[in-house]
Amino acid sequence: MGEISNQGLNQDGFDLTQFYGVFFEEARENLANMESMLLDIDVARPTDEELNAIFRVAHSIKGGAATFGFSDVAALTHELETLLDRLRRHELSLKRSMVDLLLEAGDVVKAQLARYQGRTEDSPPTDSLIERIRRLASGQDDVQNAPPGARCLDIRIGPLKEAAAADGLIELFRDIPSLGSIEALDAGQLSADAHRRFKVTTTSPDAELIELFSFHVAREQVRIADFDGAGEPSADGASRTAQAVAAKPPGAEGDGFGFFVDPKTLPQAAAGKEGPASADADAARRAEGRAKTDKSAAGGPESTTLRVAIEKVDQLINLVGELVITQAMLTQQAKDLDAVQFSSLLGGISDLERSSRHLQETVMSIRMIPMSFVFNRFPRMLRDLAARLGKEIDLKLVGEATELDKGLIEKIIDPLTHLVRNSADHGIETPARRLAAGKLPHGTITLSAAHQGGSILIEVRDDGQGLRRERILQKARERGLQVRDDMSDSEVWALIWEPGFSTADQISDVSGRGVGMDVVRKNITALNGTVELDSAEGYGTRVTIRLPLTLAIMDGMSIGVGGETYILPLASVVESFQVMPGMVQTVGATGRVVKVREEFMPVIALDDVFRVPRQDGERAPEIMMIVEAEGRRVAVLVDELLGQHQVVVKNLEANYRRVPDISGATILGDGRVALIVDTANLVKRARH
């Protein structure tokens, strides 16, 4: 159990970079998804599902970027989100130009992320892109896609062996009148560095020009820049164009062209080759392929992790399980062999035992991750959030050591992030308001994880202002939902989970577009989990996520009852002691109680609960285990304690059904199945 106070957190004690990899990986997947969705989308008839999905991509990248302090990524995705939000609310209709711009923005985000990953030096400029997204979001046309007026370009070709090599360009313009006009600025002579210079007035995009020019000169020899009437264009075309763009007022002639150089291509240009100083997104994308090849040849630092299909890991786990069982059998068989005669065989078996145990541990560890993996992202996030929102927030983490299946962990990150952000943004009040309400100036958000019964329980709790019933009902009416004033509180809270529902008064870049809650529920339902919300106005809100134990590791106490073995979750075992005569007293005819430290507890005999067959003359159960669940304690009577170990929780429902008082099953070292006792149910049983 640990508590991390947000206020006392020092930067050094906290290595946020360990999560960068996850974020980059997620973002890359998200961007790839967005791209394929955009490419597939029917512009005339986009479905709500598609628009929502694309919106969520932008939203989750924004969230992550904001958490890690990648402000330019957050700024750009925030704009995308605004545009997409209007689209999914049908306040704007989707246009081809928007799809193009979204794709372009996706590339820029990729480039920005590449820079944070240290793969490239320069970050692409975003000012004009953001401006264009804003224009579209405000319902205006994109300048880039409005029929562009003629642009005046400064084109340099070279280095060339002879000046006449570039004369083909002049012919080109003569042959294609629609292309515009060309004018040699150098009187047909090569410059000192063997270049030719032309002034071109055209309406065609850069890519098309380069395409056409490539009939006469090599693609790499072409440099395109905006013509500014001045003398020599700067030698470094890429940075010059970037500056030009930054300086240019939005919507100016020629704006948006030629500066979306994917930074991945930059090292190539910088390497001294005559790389394209400037090309449009298409050309850059083509070049990207080359840049990537270079990278892998150079053994880039990309793959420190390997993504493997989960089925492969599961298969591995099962195979290793088999191996361990076979090994246990061999060990058993070899026990009676003569140690001298079979010394090498026995040595081999003991080696086998050691390596297979290691192997099992390693394979199991692939899937299992402690909750701290998720929880540790929050201190930093909350610290930044608190600073931005002008609030004081303490974060309390409970049960970080609870291990969870990787599949579940990965899928729980997003919903939890949403919930924590919501708590900070909408739940916790400003210090002034808290003081006025008679609370401490700093709010507390508690994140906890625990195994309970057949589930994992994750809670996000805040001591903020709670939900306002009236506000939710009003908002629901505005959104055209069927509501009544006499709905119960829980029915009102349930409205929160409707798509697009947000009661935030102001949209912030933290949360408050109402994307969170429906996504939270969707993600958790997809994991066969449930999510519940409870709130009291003025006192706070609690969201409880319950996930099934599909494949979770649990610390278990194995106990023997009449020759059978059961597992008790160690987390629920408080203590155990030997039963002395006279300790257990009967109450009424059947009820039995035991007094432990001035407290009477009901006694549950496990052999009764599970109707364990007993032979005559077998010894009586003599160990009492105090078990706690849901805040109540009972004393469980068992025969013996067999040991304490980590068990892999398997569910019985996969091939069978739920069994009363059993939360799952596990496989013991000898290959037998042992049932895991549902302590929460035992406690309930004692109550009734």
Next chain:
Amino acid sequence: MGMMERIATDLAASARVNEFLTFRLAGEEYGIDILKVQEIRGYDAVTRIASAPAFLKGVMNLRGVIVPIVDLRLKFALGEARYDSFTVVIILNVAGRVVGAVVDSVSDVLELEEKQIKPAPEFNSLLDAGYITGLGTVQSGEGERLLILVDIERLMSSPDMGLLERAAA
């Protein structure tokens, strides 16, 4: 052309031939669709489940998968439920689940053509006639053997097996 046609006819004919795994229960011989059978293994290390009916012997670890084991001999009150090194469990793949069935012995894999399968008459038996898809006849030596063909999928997912959660759900 002629050859191709012949192959096509052969294929069509073979599609009509069904393969059955046959097993014995109290001297009677039953056949089930071989495609439902995953594997056959010995009866070993079954963990009892307290609240389950007697014919559900418990659960077993099959390479990391937890599989419920039904003893058909107990379910239909046939034969003597003995468990020794000769007891076999047929691991079935039915209704998306893996289930084990204990029988007296597994005897054969047989191909039956459609003409060898006759509809089962209405009769009183321990096994609900609804689960019997037909009666097969197999030549064995001098005489004929009777094979009771069972729809094992329907049988295993039936409510009175209690293997599935509330059966209908």
